[in-house]
Amino acid sequence: MGGREALAAGFTRAIRDGRLGHAYLFRGPEGVGKREFALRLVAALECQRGDGTPCLTCDPCRAATLERHPDLFVVGPEGARRVLPIERIRRLVEEMSSRPWGGRGRTAILDPADRLTEEAANCLLAILEAPPPGSLFLLVTARPEGVLPTIRSRAMDVFFGPLSPGEIEKRLGESGLSAERAREVAGLAEGSWHAARRLADPGHWAAHEAFLDGLLSPRAGDVETAATLVATLSGAEGEDSGVRARVDEVLSELLALARNALRALIQTPRPLPPLSPADRRHIAHLAALGVRGLARLVRRTVELRDGLERSAALPLALEAYAYDLREMAGRAGLAAGGA
Numbered sequence: 001m002g003g004r005e006a007l008a009a010g011f012t013r014a015i016r017d018g019r020l021g022h023a024y025l026f027r028g029p030e031g032v033g034k035r036e037f038a039l040r041l042v043a044a045l046e047c048q049r050g051d052g053t054p055c056l057t058c059d060p061c062r063a064a065t066l067e068r069h070p071d072l073f074v075v076g077p078e079g080a081r082r083v084l085p086i087e088r089i090r091r092l093v094e095e096m097s098s099r100p101w102g103g104r105g106r107t108a109i110l111d112p113a114d115r116l117t118e119e120a121a122n123c124l125l126a127i128l129e130a131p132p133p134g135s136l137f138l139l140v141t142a143r144p145e146g147v148l149p150t151i152r153s154r155a156m157d158v159f160f161g162p163l164s165p166g167e168i169e170k171r172l173g174e175s176g177l178s179a180e181r182a183r184e185v186a187g188l189a190e191g192s193w194h195a196a197r198r199l200a201d202p203g204h205w206a207a208h209e210a211f212l213d214g215l216l217s218p219r220a221g222d223v224e225t226a227a228t229l230v231a232t233l234s235g236a237e238g239e240d241s242g243v244r245a246r247v248d249e250v251l252s253e254l255l256a257l258a259r260n261a262l263r264a265l266i267q268t269p270r271p272l273p274p275l276s277p278a279d280r281r282h283i284a285h286l287a288a289l290g291v292r293g294l295a296r297l298v299r300r301t302v303e304l305r306d307g308l309e310r311s312a313a314l315p316l317a318l319e320a321y322a323y324d325l326r327e328m329a330g331r332a333g334l335a336a337g338g339a
């Protein structure tokens with residue numbers, strides 16, 4: 001049984017035995033399904049079946065997972081400062097103290113709970129200390145150190161680790177992806193369900209392939225190339241922070257490809273997972289750098305990723321990176337200059 005299934009089974013038992021707590025802190029890295037788990041828990045509570053598991057097909061279940069259930073209040077970041085402000089938490093206290101629509105109780109999801117302002121946190125603390133009957137507070141965060149210790153002490157701690165490749169593969173299979181593709185995506189998703197879902201989207205892959213082709217092609221390093229690289233990824237989102245996130249993601253794919261290239265170089269007996277033609281092309285290019293060249297590339301890639309948040313001009317940072325890759329290819333004796 002996967003980690004999530006065991007966790008869900010624990011909550012089901014708590015619901016059946018009437019031992020469910022009033023507040024939980026769902027903590028763990030971004031993109032591992034904490035919010036999704038919280039919504040399924042609400043569905044389990046509201047489901048018409050009433051056995052502590054969600055059927056996911058009845059009206060209350062669907063309303064819960066779509067965040068539209070009248071007894072569910074989801075509080076997220078607001079305004080330019082992206083915080084959970086005091087005004088919203090005051091309103092939440094009123095909402096949570098009113099009579100539930102369905103008769104069972106009311107649930108609040110605060111995500112991300114580390115974005116509560118200090119005033120808002122103190123207001124929330126007051127209701128956590130004397131929770132209305134049947135109320136449930138689910139605090140979701142990837143940065144638990146940003147949640148007031150007084151609040152943490154009022155909530156039961158639930159840790160969500162990265163998903164195993166097997167769990168991701170299974171879920172992708174359930175969502176209709178071919179077994180081969182699901183295995184490939186699960187191997188690259190690094191435990192993140194968000195990443196897996198994006199990676200499973202063919203348009204997404206095409207953009208990444210074009211990006212990696214541009215980066216690893218012998219002509220990378222031209223000013224035009226850096227601009228083109230950014231443009232290949234910016235199609236859908238446009239917004240700068242979205243592009244940064246995707247550059248980060250494609251660099252993490254590049255690192256996974258580099259690991260595969262290294263495995264090919266040192267002839268590890270473990271067989272490589274099934275690869276797409278583009279992956280094979282990229283791995284062949286990376287393997288041609290040799291072990292020392294690959295080590296340099298990995299170092300340089302990690303350095304670029306670490307600086308992504310801070311670098312003011314993304315195209316310039318990418319241009320310098322692409323230039324360095326070209327130099328590495330030159331040192332390894334690969335053709336540089338003509339494509």
Ligand SMILES: [Zn+2]
Pocket residue numbers: 046047048049054055056057058059060061062
């Ligand atoms: Zn149901």
